[in-house]
Amino acid sequence: MNELVIKRATIFSLILGASLGLLALFPSVIGFSLFAVSFLSSVVVILYMKRNDKHLGIIDNEQGAILGAIIGFFSGIGFFVAFSPMVCILRLIFKEKYYSYAIPDIITEAFWLFVIIVVMVSIIFALTNSAVGMGTAFMLNKIEEKPKDYDVPLDIKIED
Numbered sequence: 001m002n003e004l005v006i007k008r009a010t011i012f013s014l015i016l017g018a019s020l021g022l023l024a025l026f027p028s029v030i031g032f033s034l035f036a037v038s039f040l041s042s043v044v045v046i047l048y049m050k051r052n053d054k055h056l057g058i059i060d061n062e063q064g065a066i067l068g069a070i071i072g073f074f075s076g077i078g079f080f081v082a083f084s085p086m087v088c089i090l091r092l093i094f095k096e097k098y099y100s101y102a103i104p105d106i107i108t109e110a111f112w113l114f115v116i117i118v119v120m121v122s123i124i125f126a127l128t129n130s131a132v133g134m135g136t137a138f139m140l141n142k143i144e145e146k147p148k149d150y151d152v153p154l155d156i157k158i159e160d
Helices: 001-024 029-051 061-094 103-109 112-145
Strands: none
Touching: 001 029, 001 061, 029 061, 029 103, 029 112, 061 103, 061 112
16 A cells, blocks of 8 residues: 555545544534544545545555554544544533533543543544445445456465
8 A cells, every 4th residue: 555545544534533523512413423433434535535546546455454444543533633622612611511521621630641542542443444444445346347457466475
């Protein structure tokens, strides 16, 4: 897989995670946003990158799993980077009316614990999105037409 593909997937997943984090500020939508970040972000980013083969070519299952894990991790990071400061700002504005999920308290008292929680949750998002990305790559390989001169690369080396 190309380094440029990984950079683009990282940027797209950070944008997707941040937009879902801002959407999650509405308490009625937070469940959908967390579901989308944990299970659907790799599907959305891979399909966006596959659109017109502009950013991504033909990928196999292994590359789909790796790309899904990268997308899942960075969409989780993007979600918390956008969601956490906005929750703190809304807590300052609305005082007791807005439920802050204890984020301002944990940031002021134990920031190191907050960072560990965000990284661990993002790793869990990476694991789930890895499986979903592999499934997406598998389905795309069944659906899309490969060029006639496309040859599947073999990882086997035969030495005589």
